[in-house]
């Protein structure tokens with residue numbers, strides 16, 4: 001049976017070790033070889049991806065070269081730039097992976113605008129980590145914004161991350177999906193915009209790609225929201241001797257684990273919250289959190305952490 005699958009690619013699908021264009025393209029070629037298995041299986045793929053490391057690096061490059069003739073561009077524009085660059089790498093990789101399997105599937109990436117509330121409290125409380133990791137000492141000497149500790153992995157710049165409300169280009173994405181085109185959209189969470197009468201205005205922020213992917217999954221009425229990250233399953237009591245793998249979990253059970261504080265805010269919590277939100281808002285669908293390495297089993301539908309009504 002053909003399924004509509006929104007797959008949200010996490011950091012390790014794009015940036016494995018080196019942040020060079022070449023290394024990221026190589027990682028995306030490996031990712032595409034895995035993802036093409038869904039297409040071979042007859043499924044429709046609706047792809048989204050993160051941009052946290054890339055958008056932070058782009059800002060640093062701009063700051064390093066700043067002059068009157070070469071000003072630093074606003075963050076919403078930088079999100080659009082990274083959505084474009086990663087989208088380009090990914091559409092090239094997906095097209096090649098399809099051809100290698102004898103498939104002539106069309107692939108397109110779209111710079112997507114995502115509507116947010118201009119009064120979202122996150123504009124006054126930055127939480128979204130971007131760019132490279134620093135030591136505490138390095139971070140405390142920075143003067144270009146707020147730096148916070150990121151889930152035990154080091155210190156990173158943090159920026160506002162409003163919740164997505166609607167995807168401006170949802171209808172065109174749906175049309176492309178219905179025509180059998182593999183779409184790459186809401187990359188980096190999409191460009192944050194607010195509605196001002198007839199106009200859309202960009203806002204300096206980075207939307208969480210898991211929440212934006214959830215909105216995308218609702219918009220296309222996906223059978224599955226698949227969040228791919230660095231672990232094959234979500235765990236409770238993670239990183240302790242009593243850690244336990246979650247396999248099939250109901251929305252109510254997952255909500256209880258969230259309330260018990262089982263998931264780290266900067267890493268696993270947004271994924272679990274996005275999974276719960278999708279199944280609550282679109283109960284016909286399921287949400288799966290797993291890793292690229294585990295994809296063969298996920299394609300068969302019996303692996304990863306599966307959140308169901």
Ligand SMILES: Nc1ncnc2c1ncn2[C@@H]1O[C@H](COP(=O)(O)OP(=O)(O)O)[C@@H](O)[C@H]1O
Nearest residue numbers: 010011229230231233234235238263264267268
């Ligand atoms: N409860 C948990 N269960 C599984 N992994 C967890 C948990 N808490 C934190 N993690 C870590 O969070 C990571 C996912 O967050 P992150 O790397 O920020 O996401 P992304 O893959 O989108 O870049 C996992 O690879 C794992 O190392």
Ligand SMILES: NC(=O)OP(=O)(O)O
Nearest residue numbers: 050051052188208209
């Ligand atoms: N925008 C976003 O959520 O990016 P990461 O997943 O790379 O943090």
